[in-house]
Every structure is written in C-alpha cells, then in structure tokens.
Amino acid sequence: MTRRAGDGVPPQEQVSGPHGDVDVPEAVRSRGRSRRNFAGARPVMGDVARLAGVSKQTVSRVLNDNPSVRPETREVVLTAMRTLGYRPSRSARSLASGRTRMLGVISFDAARFGPASILTAINSAAQDAGYLVSSIALDTADRATVVRAVDTLSAEGADGVIAIAPQRWVGRALAEARLDTPLMVLENDLGKDASFVTADNAAGARKATEHLLDLGHATVHHVAGPTGWLSADHRVAAWRTTLETAGAAVPEPLIGDWSADSGYELGRRLAADPDVTAVFASNDQMALGVLRALHESGRRVPDDVSVVGYDDIPEAAHLLPPLTTVRTDFPEIGTRSLRLLLSQLDGPPEPPVDRVVPVELIVRRSTGPAPSGRAPAAGHG
C-alpha cells in the first residue's frame, strides 16, 4: 500500500490541504483497483483524456507538441490538464520512449570552488533545457569507484554523462568504462575517445608568467599542482615554455598539493632564497600560503616578491595584498559542455565548437616591478 509516498497521509495533516479527500480514505484505497480516479489521486493521462473527451494518444500529442493536433483540440486538452493539475510521469515516459531526459554528472572534490561552480552552471543550464541532473560526488579516488559511478549513471538511464575529471588517470578510467551514452569530460583530454571541454591552462600560465617577466623579473618561480593533474601539468609546461622563449632561467618547479598548507610549506623555502622575486602559484590557495610564508619571513609583497595565483576565488580580491591571478570562467566551462552534450544527444555530432575556454589575467596588487638592482629590463610594458 505504500505505492506512492504520501498517498495515505491523513488529509488533515497536510498543511494547506491540497487533497480534497477529507473523509473518504476508501476512495484513496480503491485507487489502483478501480479504473476511475478519485479526487486526490494523482491524475494520469487517461483522466485528462476522459475529461477532454479525446483519446490518451491525443493528450500525449499535445504534451509533445505534435503539430498534427487541431488548435481547438489542443486548447481543450490543455484546459483539462490545468483543471486536473496533471503532471506527466517521468518514469512512464522514460520507459516508453527510451529517453530519460536525465543527465549524469560525476565530480571530484565537489565542495571546492572550481568544481562547485561548474556543477552549478551545468545544473542551471540543464534545467533550462528541460533536463534533470543527477550527480555523483566522488571523494575516494580509486579506479573502481569511478567505473562504478559511470556504471550507475548508465544503468539509471542517463541520456548523457558529464564528468569533471581533473586527473589524468580518471580520464583513462572513464575511457575504459564502456558507456552506452555520450560522455563529456571536463578538465581532461581524452584525445578523440570522448568529447571534452577545458579551460585554456596553457594561456593562463603563459599570461601569468609573461606578466611577471614584463615587470622586469629575471625569472619566475613556480609552485605547481600535483603531477597527474591535467591543469597542473599544462600550466607547468606553459610556464616553462614561456621562460625558455624569453631566455629566462628555468628554476625547478616546487610541487604542492593545491592546499594552502602546501603553499605555505613551499613558500617558506622560496622566502628563504633572496633570489626569488616572482612566484607563480598554480592556484589561489597555494598562493595564499605563499603570501603568508613571505609575510612571516618579512619579505614584502609586492615590493620584494611578486605573487600570481590561479582561479580567482572570491576571496582573492581581498587578500593582503589583493592577489593578481588568472581567472577561469568556470560557469562557462559548465554551460559550454552542456551545450555540446545536448547537441550530441539529438542529431549527429555538430561541427566542433570551441572546446577550450579562454582565461583572463586579473592584475591586482600582489605583483609589481622587480626590486631594483637585479632587473634586467625593468618596468616597460
């Protein structure tokens, strides 16, 4: 008897008393046994059809905007739907049509700013497109878990899946989990095995590095994210290339784990080296740690050392000093990937939209000209 939750709720308890079955619990119970529905039971397509004096199929046509329904008929049906407060059942619809209008999203570290922003954007955009989003947040990061998540979503009948997969191995695991629906991978690059969308990490790192070089710093030290993270690796590569192109020395990058703690640790090392005048950290948290380490060592920012972060978290503008950083348009990543996925769902793959989202350098006060005395090309651009 627990068919639909709430079916048997004592009517008087239900706040605003939507169900009119005041004292006829029998009516409720008889539902499912007799063909007729009673007030209070969720109306189904047949009820609408009966009230409108048409067949079920016509109601279905109205629901799906089928053009071959006469306008007057459509109106009658719509009125009946409104009168009854009819809502189609997604389960039934999915079962019959084979499409669930449900998208799956797999994300890692979903509480962090970047992923959370992407997730939110996907959610909003999907809602606008009439899709529901089922998300699976993964914390433990082992291969089996990833495969299982994909499997779950696939079994649930997701029409498509978006995975926010910042680590390389996750991308590979995703590629292996053979999925019978379109897959879109974010912050990763599966070659031609799947569609992907990513921020332009290379450009971001290049801009940050060039900005510091332009300020006259002899070279730029780098606090990198952990190896194996696509974004970290791409940024390291671009940072290195930029330095080489400029003919600057390439110091060994210091590898952190994205946390402010690790930034602090590494920052202390950098602070101890008087030659260090410019630091580019691969995210704002680590930059924050670096700032603190520098501060504690008595090295002033930006007078003695310039610091650039990455991501532009909301706090960045108010750090001491306000942090120069590379802004990633996370929402854009989300919406763009959703658009791409949806375009895959109906019709053949569209012409390649731009899968690389541009980034922007936000200059604030944590960067400044290299301290005089060691600037080879001080203060131009």
Add this chain to the structure above:
Amino acid sequence: MTRRAGDGVPPQEQVSGPHGDVDVPEAVRSRGRSRRNFAGARPVMGDVARLAGVSKQTVSRVLNDNPSVRPETREVVLTAMRTLGYRPSRSARSLASGRTRMLGVISFDAARFGPASILTAINSAAQDAGYLVSSIALDTADRATVVRAVDTLSAEGADGVIAIAPQRWVGRALAEARLDTPLMVLENDLGKDASFVTADNAAGARKATEHLLDLGHATVHHVAGPTGWLSADHRVAAWRTTLETAGAAVPEPLIGDWSADSGYELGRRLAADPDVTAVFASNDQMALGVLRALHESGRRVPDDVSVVGYDDIPEAAHLLPPLTTVRTDFPEIGTRSLRLLLSQLDGPPEPPVDRVVPVELIVRRSTGPAPSGRAPAAGHG
C-alpha cells in the same frame, strides 16, 4: 529508431560513434519486434529469466531479496544476470513500484563553500543508501522559481526532497508549495510543517562573543549577514543576548551582504572608531574584508583589534593573521538530514533525532587580549 541511445552500438565502435547502425540495421530494427535480444542490446529481465530457466517474477524476487527463493535458484539467477551483464531499468522499476529511489535537492548559492559542502555530503550519503540525487541549483531567488523547482522535483517523482534554504521567505515558499513527498529543510525552521536540520547558530555566535569578552574586550561589534537570513538573524540575536548577559554595551550591528566587499566597507567604518577593539563577523568572507580594512587603516590584528569570523572556510587558517572562527560541520548537516529523510521514507517518523548540529570555536591568531588601558577584566579565561 532512436529508442535507446547506443542500443545498436557495435561493441568495437563504442567510443566515437554513438549511433552505430552502420550496416546491421536489421538486427537493430528487429529488436522490439521479435522477442529475442541480440548481442549488444541491453538485456532485460526476460532474457535473464530465459537463461536461468525461471520466470521473470523469480528474477524480480532475486533482485529484491525476496526470501522465498531457494538459494540454488537464486544462484542460478545471479549467475545469469552476471553473464548477461544485466542491469535493471530504473524507469520500469519506478513505474511499477511507485518508488523512484531518487531524492531531490534544491539549493541556493550552490557554488559557495557551505552549500557546496552540504550538497556533496548529501550526495555521498545518498549514493551509499542506494538513492540517486537530482539537484536543482537556484540562483534567481524569487518565489515562483522556488515553487517551480519543488514542483519539478515532485513531478519527477522524487521520493523525498531536501532544500537548502537559508532565507526565511524561502522556507515559507517551500511550505506553501504543496508537495506530495516528505520535505526536509536545511538552515531553516518551518515549525512543525516540515522537518529541518540546522547548525547551532546561536551557540556559535555565543561562543564567538564570549571568547572575545573573555579576552577582556569591553564589548564586541558585529558585522551581520543580511536580515531575513535565518543564520544571520540567529547569530545577531545570540550575540546581543550574550552581550546583555555579560552586562556589556550592545553597539548597533552593521549589516553586510556576506561578501568580502561588504565586510571591507563596514570594516572601514569600524576601523575609524578607536573604541572598537573586537569584531565578530557573521562569516569568514566579511571577516576577510574587515581584516583588510583594518590593515589599510594601520590598525593591527590582533594587537589593536580582534576579529572572529564564521564558517571556517579552508582559507581561514592561512589569512593574515590566521582567522579565529566558528566551524560549522557542513557535511554533518548534509548526512544528518539525509538520514532523517530516509527514515521518514520507510516507516513512521522516528523519534526526533537531534536536528541541531553543534559548532566549534577555532581559535587562531586574529584574536587576542584587549589592548591595555581599556580592558575592564583583562586576560583571565
């Protein structure tokens, strides 16, 4: 013919060609016409039954752990399922059983640290319980949107709904939206109209205020969140009560909008007043703004002014100086609410679990003894 995406996918093609009906359209077409399934088609319960030599119903029983299946039979069926790689269809299951095993979550500001953490926790916990989570992220905050979201989730057949509703009016809107499934409201208080879970805002504000009073500050200034936000209002009330109880003066609270910007604005006002020695901000972002304003005015923290934040965002420990703050256990809010909701789903409401999640004061370096000369009860506690 596009019934199920990937139905006819030749296994070897899988990845890049979603609709692989290249040259075996007959096989694909015959599906749904003939009773037999072909390799590549998603196996259904009937296939398992045939392979296992039992009836569909028996397979269903195995699937649902029905005790009246002989162990040997169960084994045979399970083997058949494994062989075929069978996964039950959620749509069909929902349609027949009336339960979707899907939970809806409505959230505001889902990219912010608190909501995102709660969301993630709910997600993980739901997954463990075998539920899928469909989330709707709301940005525009008008009543109609809220009602529509609830409506959507309800129509989608969610077995239950959790709403992260930090503002009072949202709670009311939720209560009005007639919902035929259990509703759980977070960070809000609907009286007895719905279940809720919330952090202990009063205790947090009290702890923060007492901490500052104990340090010898004559009184504590408050940078509040916007009126109408439950947490903001509760914190203001508790802050006021605590001051009154201690016999301290109660300055007019300054009202911000949670952003660091607003904290900065208000912080400048506070910095200009030499009587201000202790500030309690209703979240860490605003505290950050206050810190910056104080810094720019040359007032040292904590020597001249002590600052306490709220939330303990990951960055708090590395601000300059590291921020004393009240830690809210967001994940706990998420998991607890999920537990409560699930317990409502099966069986009658359980004895009231504790719906108020405790908070913890994290003392770091942004607070210190009141500057000498004006401390009425300096340095005990």
Add this chain to the structure above:
DNA sequence: CACCATGATGTTACCGGTAACTCACAGGCG
C-alpha cells in the same frame, strides 16, 4: 463524381519491471 493524398484522431501493442493471485507439491496431523 470516383480517387487518392492529407490531416486529425483513435486503437493496439509494447516499454521493463512489480503486485497479487494461483498453482504444484511436500510434510504434518487426525
């Protein structure tokens, strides 16, 4: 005016499961 294309709607079967009922068979009991 018969003929066929067309548009609007109804009929029937089916999607993939579950609920309720039925049935065959074994053992306990009078």
Add this chain to the structure above:
DNA sequence: CGCCTGTGAGTTACCGGTAACATCATGGTG
C-alpha cells in the same frame, strides 16, 4: 489415507506513458 498448511515458483494484470498503424472525414483533381 485424506485434508490442511506452507513453500517456492508461475501467471496475469497493471503501472503511465509512446510508437506504429488504422480509421475517417475532407478536399483537390482529372
């Protein structure tokens, strides 16, 4: 030895929609 009971499995109907096909006016054409 016949009847009752209970266990394990099968049958049938049904959930609420959609697809494919059938039906039936209507109207333009030759």
